[in-house]
Amino acid sequence: MTKGDKMLVILFRYLLGIGSLFGLVPVFMPVSWMAATHRWLGLGEMPTGPIVEYLARSLSAFYALVGALCLVMASDLDRYRPLVRFFGVILALLGIVFTGVDLAAGMPWWWTALEGPGAVPVGALVYFLARPVSKPCKQEETTCEPHATSPS
Numbered sequence: 729m730t731k732g733d734k735m736l737v738i739l740f741r742y743l744l745g746i747g748s749l750f751g752l753v754p755v756f757m758p759v760s761w762m763a764a765t766h767r768w769l770g771l772g773e774m775p776t777g778p779i780v781e782y783l784a785r786s787l788s789a790f791y792a793l794v795g796a797l798c799l800v801m802a803s804d805l806d807r808y809r810p811l812v813r814f815f816g817v818i819l820a821l822l823g824i825v826f827t828g829v830d831l832a833a834g835m836p837w838w839w840t841a842l843e844g845p846g847a848v849p850v851g852a853l854v855y856f857l858a859r860p861v862s863k864p865c866k867q868e869e870t871t872c873e874p875h876a877t878s879p880s
């Protein structure tokens with residue numbers, strides 16, 4: 729396993745994987761806790777209504793799903809390398825989208841700064857670290873095929 733692969737595993741397991749699994753908490757927390765968290769974050773009173781609760785819970789569940797997917801990808805980088813690279817591109821693009829959404833929604837500066845712009849370099853790093861590693865050429869071969877390294 730290369731140093732880049734080790735970094736990817738750490739990133740996918742701990743930051744993206746386990747970190748996103750914390751999204752399960754709001755799926756099951758009482759609405760009163762959500763409202764208290766909303767106030768604590770300085771966002772004022774949380775709006776009420778079925779769509780607010782639905783969006784809060786379903787988005788949190790989706791974050792947890794992404795976290796679980798990251799844990800699966802980290803379990804076998806060689807097998808999932810193309811998916812990991814795709815995930816890196818999508819994460820970087822999503823960072824741009826989140827930044828626009830946060831700005832349009834009037835989210836606090838600290839929220840916007842942490843959510844969207846941070847995903848762009850993380851996605852680029854994932855894409856870069858997950859690039860295929862070229863296997864060494866043999867003397868009689870004229871071309872070398874890229875391949876993923878085998879675990880060691």
